[in-house]
Amino acid sequence: MKRHADNPALRAAYALSAIYPRLRSRTTRAGYRLRRTFAHSLLTYDNQSFTDGAGAQFQRVLGVYALARDIDAKYLHSPVSLIGYRGTPNSRDKAGDKILNELDDLTLIASDSGAEAMAARATVVSLSSPRSHELEKHAGTSKHPTLFKITLPYQELDRDPAIWNRLRPVLRHQTTRRPPLRIAVHVRRGDNHFVAAERLLPNSYYISVAQRLGSLLVQLDIPHRFEIFSETLTIGTRLTPSDFTPGMTSESFAVAGDHDRFGEFDALSPVDLHLDTPLMEAIGMMVSADVLITSKSSLSIVVGLLNPDRLILFHPFWHAPMAHWVTTSADGQFNEAHAAKMLRRYLSGT
Template identity: 30%
Template sequence: MSSEQENSIPSWKVAVTYQNDKMTDGVGAQLQRVYGIYALSRLLKIPYIHSPLAKVDYQGLKSLEENSGNQGFVDAFNRRFAIKSDVAVPQSYYVIDVHSITTEAMDAITAQAQSLDRPVIVRITLPYGITDAHPASYECCKEISPFSHLPPNKERLRVAVHVRRGEMMVVAADRMLPNDYYIEVSLRVSRLLEEMGVPYSFEIHTEIPTREIELKPGENGIQKSIGAPRRLGPEASKIDEFAVIPNATVMANAEAIDCLSLLSTADVLITSRSSFSYLGGVLGRRNSVTLYNPFWHPALPGWISTANDGTFDEAAFRERIRTLMA
């Protein structure tokens, strides 16, 4: 073997990347998987290779209204949320596709790879068999977040509330938290901040139909999630109910990339049962405060869990705000 051939063989045996051609649903769900795979690479000390998003089926309520989607939507997210690869893709390698990875499966692949003549790239769709068992693994994502370097807004804290609606109103209405939940959490946050003498403003981030539309199976972003056509109109959101929240602005139907940026840079984030705002908490600053209503992914260390009636640990919230303002 020549020295040139020896130098062409990577020193690493196994690397992980996102299997970007299997589940192409929403941008929040896919980016949570991407950052989850990066997180497990750090946890297991395995090189990470970045695979950008290839396709996003649900591109927001506007795309549903127009029954359209565009690659520019995907490209914008890929530019903003690019993660530097640890190693280059070699000329020759094996590929193993894994839908849902576990630590045991990763250990078995790593052991097998030691005897192979080429490195192995493991393309993973779902990292949650590892990251859900080790939610603290996501903490490393703050170091590469596009937003983590930004300072807190000490003059007036921004409280971002993610009210997940859009296609879920017809696809998964049982997963949505009611307006009353968000209102109760927000009113408690408002009371606590006023008691502490901290100026604040609320942003209500949601999607509201601008007109009555008919959603059909197989259309953009819906795929096969509904078995028959469903109608959706502006009145379904009942957005006027949020008027009781002090200093609040409804920021409906913003571009998805702008909305995710605002959620990630908020001083206080009230999440929904959604990967979109879960990702906002993952990518937020270390001292930001996340109020989290539990769903199938566990809270990160330091997040404050909320009950369905909107209550949460107020003493923990006060302490987090004091740390944020220090």
């Protein structure tokens, strides 16, 4: 890249910055761009607008925090306050609102110093899924700060997934890196049998990924075991609209057969089935595992983000993965050389 003195576009950017102090240039993966400073703006999660599952909402909390750190804005913590979808009747957590505190304790995220005082005199701007130019347009000033209430922070995060690295200082969990290697497989089931069926991945997908990984680990002489995390549906159970994410369906459904066939996972060895495990216990076990195989699920992504540097085998979903995660194909194939490299790096602690 040319130095700014030799580049007309960059010379113009620096000139504008000198004339208008509230504009500044910033290096991004896409090059230079102008933006207003966010020193007098706060970001917070809008925890009232879309109260779906715990994983989906907590991913948004993490995203808003990471975005605030990336643009040097103040952060005002608004934790998940209401979980509208709590899983199938068999897996539904009986802990009630206790789960909200446990969810919040997964990281060290908290409001910045002075954020609450600034928020008390700020103009509130609610943005569902903001792009950077929308944030720039409403950026606050010392006299008139702005509080951005954001529902979906993914416009910038999908453009540059490296922003997720801003979470690292607030992460709690570490894995032990002791044999046998624990491989957590998150199998998203439950309501997806009846709504959003496009998110269902067949057992054959997970088994294919796991068997390919198992063969690789045998080649590397690494002892391992598989741990399957999912939820069950009892035959004869009747599901009403209240059993789903609010607004997802107006229909009721009867469970008429064995939709899940978890016995098929006996093809993996050794394997443990963790079915209908309480949510926070399951999250803790998956976060502490050495390898994660994700499903099409925000909960999978959250578990990955909370311990991002192990081997994560990622099936494409709504949002972009971190750059070092290993993407899988529909038939369970993945770049085994990349996976082996990630395993060696992880096991060496580098």
